[in-house]
Amino acid sequence: MGDTTxxxxxxxxxxxxxxxxxxTGARQTPIYQTTAYVFRxxxxxxxxxxxxxxxxxxxxxxxxxxxxxxxxxxTLEGGIGAVCCSSGHAAQIMAIFPLMAxxxxxxxxxxxxxxxxTQFGHTxxxxxxxxxxxxxxxxxxxxxxxxxxxxxxxxxxxxxxxxYITDLDSIAAIADEAGIPLIVDNTxxxxxxxxxxxxGATLVVHSTTKYLTxxxxxxxxxxxxxxxxxWSKNDKFPSLSQPEPAYHGLKFHETFGNLxxxxxxxxxxxxxxxxxxxxxxxxYTLMGTETLSLRMEKHVANAQKLATWLEADPRVEFVTxxxxxxxxxxxRIQRICPKGAGAxxxxxxxxxxxxxxxxxxxxxxFSHVANLGDTRSLVIHAASTTHRQLTPxxxxxxxxxxxxxxxSIGIEDPxxxxxxxxxxxxxxxx
Ligand SMILES: *Cc1c(COP(=O)(O)O)cnc(C)c1O
Numbered sequence: 001m002g003d004t005t006x007x008x009x010x011x012x013x014x015x016x017x018x019x020x021x022x023x024t025g026a027r028q029t030p031i032y033q034t035t036a037y038v039f040r041x042x043x044x045x046x047x048x049x050x051x052x053x054x055x056x057x058x059x060x061x062x063x064x065x066x067x068x069x070x071x072x073x074x075t076l077e078g079g080i081g082a083v084c085c086s087s088g089h090a091a092q093i094m095a096i097f098p099l100m101a102x103x104x105x106x107x108x109x110x111x112x113x114x115x116x117x118t119q120f121g122h123t124x125x126x127x128x129x130x131x132x133x134x135x136x137x138x139x140x141x142x143x144x145x146x147x148x149x150x151x152x153x154x155x156x157x158x159x160x161x162x163x164y165i166t167d168l169d170s171i172a173a174i175a176d177e178a179g180i181p182l183i184v185d186n187t188x189x190x191x192x193x194x195x196x197x198x199x200g201a202t203l204v205v206h207s208t209t210k211y212l213t214x215x216x217x218x219x220x221x222x223x224x225x226x227x228x229x230x231w232s233k234n235d236k237f238p239s240l241s242q243p244e245p246a247y248h249g250l251k252f253h254e255t256f257g258n259l260x261x262x263x264x265x266x267x268x269x270x271x272x273x274x275x276x277x278x279x280x281x282x283x284y285t286l287m288g289t290e291t292l293s294l295r296m297e298k299h300v301a302n303a304q305k306l307a308t309w310l311e312a313d314p315r316v317e318f319v320t321x322x323x324x325x326x327x328x329x330x331x332r333i334q335r336i337c338p339k340g341a342g343a344x345x346x347x348x349x350x351x352x353x354x355x356x357x358x359x360x361x362x363x364x365x366f367s368h369v370a371n372l373g374d375t376r377s378l379v380i381h382a383a384s385t386t387h388r389q390l391t392p393x394x395x396x397x398x399x400x401x402x403x404x405x406x407x408s409i410g411i412e413d414p415x416x417x418x419x420x421x422x423x424x425x426x427x428x429x430x
Contacts, residue, residue, distance in 0.1 A: 017067070035059050069286050082225065086276060088210075092119060100127070107152075152182070154184075158322070168199035197224075210372055216376070225261045297339075322337075351428065359425065360379055373408060
């Protein structure tokens with residue numbers, strides 16, 4: 001497609017980035033199952049290796065199937081470029097890698113996916129990086145946590161499992177004041193419910209494993225660049241603004257302008273870290289994106305119905321879902337995700353830890369898995385699984401206390417889901 005600015009989301013989720021295969025006319029994007037690409041001649045090869053010409057060299061860096069997905073996700077998020085990688089966690093490392101150096105830190109929300117708390121709290125220290133996790137509802141605390149070595153602010157649009165919604169606009173203003181980028185993990189909202197760049201985000205990261213693919217088949221991740229950050233406005237981002245020794249002193253920002261971050265992600269990030277998405281995974285995720293809006297509408301409608309039903313049930317203590325008027329984030333969600341609060345929520349069950357475990361074991365349609373964003377309804381007891389590595393304080397902050405279970409509501413018939421919940425609650429809460 002040519003200029004896509006006038007097309008609606010439902011059109012772009014099918015067509016953005018894709019065109020009939022120039023070699024065969026194949027309508028669906030082929031899976032380019034190849035490692036390498038033949039150079040036209042030695043000059044062509046040299047130009048590609050010098051980054052003077054854009055093209056395909058080797059699939060650790062670029063692949064035509066993956067490139068279609070990159071263009072599609074950049075378009076859906078309203079960014080100018082994207083880099084896909086092997087998982088959501090890879091995307092997070094890839095996202096901060098160009099910004100960091102030993103001794104640098106990020107300031108992050110303390111309401112995060114459990115694995116991200118572990119990645120930021122422990123693993124990145126091995127690179128000499130650190131993360132300062134704070135309460136993002138306390139804007140003074142966020143401001144106060146930023147120091148001269150902070151290189152990014154990080155948060156999730158909808159933080160699972162606590163039913164938390166980040167005030168993206170206020171956080172973006174703080175990052176802007178400090179001259180550093182805001183990175184938003186938009187996995188739980190998807191670009192259908194929220195486009196963080198419109199709220200001031202510099203970069204958007206995804207676990208494409210979840211709603212973007214949508215049916216629990218492949219792991220993948222993505223970083224979308226807004227193209228709006230001036231990497232040369234201060235001296236904090238030398239990887240982008242200063243000569244790159246591994247490319248004969250090339251300056252990414254000077255050479256590639258607002259595409260500098262995306263080019264760096266491919267030419268240095270994927271080349272040297274190798275967290276590459278494979279073309280099969282890109283294919284599954286492309287299939288998923290084609291129906292994203294249809295699925296999200298149904299996910300949200302089902303979640304709203306089930307959360308409302310559960311909140312009224314005497315066996316339930318409380319439900320944390322921003323789509324319920326009882327949520328402290330009910331007003332905020334209208335501004336951040338006006339099309340709906342997503343399809344994840346946590347439920348506190350009367351009877352605590354034991355009742356939660358029994359509930360999870362008694363559900364029949366819901367699968368007990370460590371995943372979310374599937375067409376199937378899923379349930380997990382976070383305190384005994386995904387958030388098991390965290391301290392009790394961290395569990396509480398993340399909305400994963402021992403008496404709560406997290407639901408990821410699928411797109412089945414909601415009445416069947418309610419019947420299943422009803423019988424399982426009967427067994428769990430005597
Ligand atoms: C799943 C998830 C991740 C990690 O993604 P993987 O693909 O499992 O590596 C990060 N953030 C959020 C919000 C997630 O749901």
